[in-house]
Amino acid sequence: MKISSEQPTESVNFVFYGERPCLDFANTLRRRRDPLHPTVDLLGPTKSLTSWIDTGRSKASWAKDLPGLQMNTDEINALHIGELRDAIILLAEHKLEDSENTSTKSLITAVDTLNKWSAKAPQYFLSMKDDCEGFLLRPTLTPEQILGFVAQDAIIFFGTESSKRLKTCSHERCGILFEDRSNGMKRQWCSMKECGNRMKARRYTQKVATSLDSQQRENQ
Structure with a gap:
């Protein structure tokens, strides 16, 4: 897969059409069916995990209540982002195509990747307000925990009946993944x-x- 390292000539921004964190995360790698439009990594040099989450707060219901990151995302290796995202995409493509071309070893590696990152999911703690008249949720949220949050969602998605609603956009040039939650699964x-x-x-x-x-x- 050829991934463009240059800024795309067309306006390509984060999209949140997947209906859940793991699919929206996978869609940060804009894969195109049209060979004239190269795959674009939206979490590449010009954008970051922080900007993805910040954009998601206004566009995705699952991201509205997520707190801000506690450290700069430069502290997380880009290879870690790619590792998790590639695992989700591989499992999604395998599910969609019911393909026998995907090796058992690749599937096992992808599953192990999800399980490994899921262990880093965010932890939440409850504390009293200073006036002792209420409670505060004290989350810890680092870049690694964001990936853990995404991995945990992917495990729930692929491990349940929800994965039967997985689809790819019907547009001949689009490769966006989404969960079809419409009545009768008629979303195209x-x-x-x-x-x-x-x-x-x-x-x-x-x-x-x-x-x-x-x-x-x-x-x-």
Whole structure:
């Protein structure tokens, strides 16, 4: 997989269409089906784990109550981010394709990676307010614990019936993963704004063009 190390020419930002932390985290590696659009790592040099979480607070329900990070994300090795993200993507692709091409060794390694990082999930402590009239939640949240939080969610997702709702956006150039929580599992797109409206407009244009072509043939 070729990953672009340069700033993409199009505007590519964090998206939170996955419905859960592990899929939104996987989607920070914008994988494209179109070879003309290289895969872009949104957690690369220009952006960070901190900015991903900060953006998620305003866009993803699961991130709204997460506290701020307690240290700079530069203190976590980028290889750790890639290791966890690659494990989630591998398990997702295996689930979607029910592929026999994925080696047992790769699957075991991915599972071990999730379990290893899950052990680093955040811890929360309760304490009294200074006036002793209420309580405060004292979380500890470091970059490693963010990855632990994501890994824990991935374990719950892949280990339960929820994984049956895993889908990839139907747009031919999109590779965004999401959990389809719609009634009847009829969701096709990562979002209507991102891909759905574009595909509908394209189909309408094709329909009009086909209709005009048919009329021209009839008039000949």
